[in-house]
Amino acid sequence: MMYDFFVDLLGNEILAAIVTGVPPLVFILVFVLFAVWLERKVSAHMQDRLGPMRTGWHGYLQTIADLIKLIQKEDISASANDKPLFNLAPVLVFAGTYAAFAAIPFSSYYIGSNLDLGIFFIIGISGLVVAGILMAGWSSNNKYSMLGAMRSAAQIISYEIPTIIVVLTVVMITRTLNLHTLSEMQTGYFWNWMIFGGPTAGLEKFLLIPLMFIGFLIIYTSMLAEVNRTPFDIPEAESELVSGYHTEYSGMKFAMFFLAEYANMFAVSAIVSALFLGGYQSPIGYLGNLFDAPWLIPVEQFFWFTAKGTFFVFVQMWLRWTLPRLRVDQLMALCWKYLIPIAFINLIIVGLITVL
Amino acid sequence: MSFETKKNITVYKPAVKTEEMILNMGPQHPSTHGVLRLELQLEGEIITKVIPHIGYLHRCFEKHAEAMTYPQVIPYTDRMDYLASMGNEFGYAVAVEKLLNIQVPERVEYIRVIMAELQRIASHLVALGTYGADIGAMTPFLFCFRDREKILSLFEMTCGARLLYNYIWVGGLSHDLHPDFVRQTRDFVTYFKPKIKELNDLLTYNKIFIDRTSNVGILPLDTAINFGISGPMLRGSGLKWDLRKDDPYSVYHKFDFDIPVGEGKVGTVGDCWDRYYVRVLEMGESLKIIEQALDQLPEGDVSSAIPKRIKPPVGQVYTRVENPRGELGYFIISDGSVNPFRVKVRAPSFVNLGVMDVLCRGHMVADIIAILGSVDIVLGEVDR
């Protein structure tokens, strides 16, 4: 959408692509600044303490201070490291995350590129992250980073399966992979959201509600594992044996990993909310409709979209500070013995309901 | 999410030549609770042998004690198990009083018991909090330390220090209780009871925590007795043995409290969860003792029995007290002068650490953290 708009405006396809790529980047940067601060404040208040308070009002400039600190650090790289891979790994990890933002519908007027295979593209391109992590682990030339990287890769790959199965479940109801159309289908009030059965009617809707809830829980758990958050954060755990695949990184490269993690958190929350909770649709109707100002609607939609994404990011943080860590074999057992069979059964039942 | 215990696996030797890998969990590690070096011999991910290397915190306590006078040894005993200082001082004071054959006033006995039980709660809070933090749950760690702050401020009000008290002296105490102490301690007891329930909600019964700690590090009872284990580790394996009931010292025989024992509620008897749960229950029992002691507290003078110069007759004595980590024993030989001839300390963490090898065999590397946390060592005591 945005892309076509800019092509018409500028006449040059490449220039239009570059200009369209800038807003998500700006959004990611602003969001990460906010998310890091939010994480520190949320974790602090859950633990009855205050968090950052001295850098700006209640510490809201803390992330900028951290960024400046990381930028001016020495970029250490051991002599036995595989230099090209070492330097490329953080870039790949960030690129995989950033590319997923291209297909996420921020509002009805803005979507980076209106692919017909929106959700398929997103899941595919997040596979770059796995490659980046493996490269980081390998090029660190450190036995334990390699172990951590392999565990992380195994975790991400295993947990993509329940994700895809639940996505297929949703797609069975909506019959389209395009995220924009999917969001448009959930228009109306919150009753039309996918988690409450979608724009179906009658008995079908009531039968679908519990199944959609189960699907939502499964995909949320798998998404937690995709972004390496507790309880699935074996790769980053400090108190396990070593610190995982990003031990050897310092300075700006470490900042890239950090940035990529928070951007990934938002991307994943955005996907879940787009699939199940109506994307950018408002649950209670639009002020634009109330005041007869149709230009207000996309702005409101953007606001609702960000609000839902931030809420799910907050839930991820909430889970991180409540739960202990799973051990590696328990993590795999959870995926293969619990999530996948349940997701499959879910899929079959939903398929039967939509067919009959 | 249950799985079979790894002890029954058969290690299948493939045709490829393999050799054991030696991994070092070095002295600087976030989870070893101090400076402890664990040398692990691994075969793949399974551990075949664990050798602990200690001595990084050795400060020659026993040699120092031979050069100090009897009252001057007390600051040194504080610093052995620095998380349970009142217990260390208590043991030493009881030992020297036995040598001197003096009786302390009853008020002194009751206050010593109150302090020791408060210290037990504080020490268990550190153990439980850091155990949760090792497993990955950061929040209970801070909740435990918040509650511990209240106990430390009670101690600060009484003797002026938060961690290393120099409060229980031979023959009495250094200060009498602050006039507001009894009221504040009763407030603390009412404040703390719901906090144990909150800790249980957050950590103890959490499914993920149970999966990490049950059926891991199972210590059979006969092994425990053979190794000389004491304290919550022994009680976690099923034996109801507590020096406060089985070999009473001071005024413990006047109180009514229960000894919690590991019963294998989730998992087998003697696993890490049992030891953890025994500590949680012990905190509740200590609250009972404190309440009873506060009710029965007599009046008196706390410094009337402190001798001017401590010069015990020639002889030797061995006394033992129940520290939060186990049985702390003092063996003192006196040669009639103002300095002890020999002070030997039987440190519970030192003895408990010896069983690490047996506990860790057959487990994976990630379980070592869980097992080490449940042994609950303090390196100051292991190395002295």
Place this chain on the structure above:
Amino acid sequence: MKEYFSNIWVGLSTIAIGMKVTFKHLFVPAVTIQYPNVRVELPERERNRLYVNMDDCIGCDQCSRACPVSCIEIETVKGLPTEDLGKTSNGKKKALWVTKFNIDFAKCCYCQLCVFPCPTECIYMTDVYEFSEFQRNNLIYDFVTLTPEEREQKKLNYQKFEAEKAAKKPVTPAAEIKAEVKVKTETPPTSSDNSQQSNLKEPGENKGS
């Protein structure tokens, strides 16, 4: 099979209970204070840095002997019989000049064992806990209020006094007894007093000039 479903149910319910606890804590006000701006009020028995009130110190060395880490170093010089060293706050007359009273706070273990034996209660613990230094030598606190010249002077005075006293004593034992008898019967204290007073005048003169 039943275990499978009960595992799922137990897992989800305990996670939900845990989440409820943490959520409630979001609204509990913080228990921490913001340290450099706000400080905790310490109780009255607090044990922090020691302070010695030299006006009351009689140089008895009890605190130094009680210290388990030997961080107090005291050197005293006997005052001359004619000097007035002043009184302590509870009326006792002081007899010793304290020329060195160093406490090394890097060694001090803040155990309070030095406070109890002091007969005049001149050493006590204050509530100062922010006294870190960049150099370790700066942690050796010198509490004596005399200047270094005065300390030297007191030492010299006493040495002179002792030397004079030894000079009056004869060398051989028989002569010693005779001299003692002689000294006891013969010498009034006036002549020796005169000589001492002339000694004493010198520091005063030095000060005046």
